[in-house]
Amino acid sequence: MHNPSEQNFIQQLSIDCVIFGYHQKQLQVLVNKLNFNGNFWALPGGFVFQNEDIDKAANRILQERTGISEIYLDQFYVFGNATRNNLNFIDELIALNPHMSIDEKSNKVEYEWFTRRFISIGYYALVDIRKVVPQKTDLDESIHWINIKDLPSMIIDHNDIVLKALESLRVNVDEKRLAFNLLSETFTMKEAQELYEAIFDKPFARNNFQKKILDLDILDRLEKKFTGAANKAPFLYRLKK
Amino acid sequence: MHNPSEQNFIQQLSIDCVIFGYHQKQLQVLVNKLNFNGNFWALPGGFVFQNEDIDKAANRILQERTGISEIYLDQFYVFGNATRNNLNFIDELIALNPHMSIDEKSNKVEYEWFTRRFISIGYYALVDIRKVVPQKTDLDESIHWINIKDLPSMIIDHNDIVLKALESLRVNVDEKRLAFNLLSETFTMKEAQELYEAIFDKPFARNNFQKKILDLDILDRLEKKFTGAANKAPFLYRLKK
DNA sequence: ACAAAAGTGTTTGTGTTACACCCATGC
DNA sequence: GCATGGGTGTAACACAAACACTTTTGT
Numbered sequence: 078m079h080n081p082s083e084q085n086f087i088q089q090l091s092i093d094c095v096i097f098g099y100h101q102k103q104l105q106v107l108v109n110k111l112n113f114n115g116n117f118w119a120l121p122g123g124f125v126f127q128n129e130d131i132d133k134a135a136n137r138i139l140q141e142r143t144g145i146s147e148i149y150l151d152q153f154y155v156f157g158n159a160t161r162n163n164l165n166f167i168d169e170l171i172a173l174n175p176h177m178s179i180d181e182k183s184n185k186v187e188y189e190w191f192t193r194r195f196i197s198i199g200y201y202a203l204v205d206i207r208k209v210v211p212q213k214t215d216l217d218e219s220i221h222w223i224n225i226k227d228l229p230s231m232i233i234d235h236n237d238i239v240l241k242a243l244e245s246l247r248v249n250v251d252e253k254r255l256a257f258n259l260l261s262e263t264f265t266m267k268e269a270q271e272l273y274e275a276i277f278d279k280p281f282a283r284n285n286f287q288k289k290i291l292d293l294d295i296l297d298r299l300e301k302k303f304t305g306a307a308n309k310a311p312f313l314y315r316l317k318k
Numbered sequence: 319m320h321n322p323s324e325q326n327f328i329q330q331l332s333i334d335c336v337i338f339g340y341h342q343k344q345l346q347v348l349v350n351k352l353n354f355n356g357n358f359w360a361l362p363g364g365f366v367f368q369n370e371d372i373d374k375a376a377n378r379i380l381q382e383r384t385g386i387s388e389i390y391l392d393q394f395y396v397f398g399n400a401t402r403n404n405l406n407f408i409d410e411l412i413a414l415n416p417h418m419s420i421d422e423k424s425n426k427v428e429y430e431w432f433t434r435r436f437i438s439i440g441y442y443a444l445v446d447i448r449k450v451v452p453q454k455t456d457l458d459e460s461i462h463w464i465n466i467k468d469l470p471s472m473i474i475d476h477n478d479i480v481l482k483a484l485e486s487l488r489v490n491v492d493e494k495r496l497a498f499n500l501l502s503e504t505f506t507m508k509e510a511q512e513l514y515e516a517i518f519d520k521p522f523a524r525n526n527f528q529k530k531i532l533d534l535d536i537l538d539r540l541e542k543k544f545t546g547a548a549n550k551a552p553f554l555y556r557l558k559k
Numbered sequence: 560a561c562a563a564a565a566g567t568g569t570t571t572g573t574g575t576t577a578c579a580c581c582c583a584t585g586c
Numbered sequence: 587g588c589a590t591g592g593g594t595g596t597a598a599c600a601c602a603a604a605c606a607c608t609t610t611t612g613t
Binding site: 087088089090125127128129130131132133152154155157158159194196198 | 328329330331366368369370371372373374393395396398399400435437439
Binding site for chain 4: 547
């Protein structure tokens, strides 16, 4: 990866992605720990090339991080407060990483590129967590799926971005039937219900949930799934094409 | 107004405003005709200062154009296709305005500033049309309220921006009770209904509309309004504080 | 008295919630 | 048989749409 300041990016504009997965009955968010001393966590993000649609840029960033294309994506908000810059973060980072101070401060161009105020376009993505192999960049020490309820404090306003993304997801999940992007291709009704419960953080009545979802007429009922459990075998379902 | 390229604006980022008013039972949009030969129409817009929140910038732009502050405002979408630039528009403009060609082409900096690709943040605003005195800038020949159904073809994707703004308005009007921003302080139930009919472009049943709105419990019923018409006098209403 | 439009009530339909019951499966 | 969890039916309720009737006003 080259220095961003040397590339043909639009200046002061970034894209931040809230990548939602679903595992162990909980919503998970893909976040990376930056490759510096100190606990710096951030959402996967990137910049927009001069000749690139912003939707394409978001897709590219997601593909880099998840390894999969054809991801469900929605632009949900622009974060543009004047105080949105990396100054605090970079200064704290340099304090904790004395070796950086020479590199970065001497590299004026790079330092100035990064510490200017950024306007960031928020996208959220919904992925089947089993298909994703998280990829870190050379800025990252590591990249993790973290339960949305256990997210660490992140740089700038990234925690707020996650909150706003969840809000938008909740608003859109019904009308756009997009929750099923988080499940594998086939699933039981109980799995779908638990997913909804994770998204809305509240319980649903089993029978009414089933009725509501089936009345949408968007699922095909497949064969039963024999689990070996001491109860009736549930049907598998798949999204209609 | 100084040349934008000389000011401390964030580059390649603009704000476009869809300012909704309501008059003669129809939604109106404030648009300006550019001060050049040829029929160039555009939405009111502007740029963001380096030290300015984007919401503040939108507010500033709206105040410049309408003369009023305290305007209801919502960010609704970012338009960021790579093809979003003023090149076609500027070239057509120069063809129709030969005197410009020297000014603009020789003024390389200005020309390049304007013809680069722009990412534009869309805001819609709701105003009481009677309180607004539309202000043109020196780029405008004139500024007009135009019925949303009769809008001319505008530069770049400004017609699409209006469509998307209307879509967002329709989604938000119920939950945010924001339609009343378009009416004067007091209004009859019929006026409110006609406004809703203009926004959704469909009729509502009179009695059910009244019931629905009153059940929201957001209006105070005031005195009757005697119109001199040969029928029962309607009540006036006002938004509760 | 009548027309016009405002106000209000009643019925119908639809969709959601709550409760109840039956069915398949393994121990 | 029994515990467990899945599937389905129905009554109760809330909300919205459709229909009907009454009231006020000026001519």
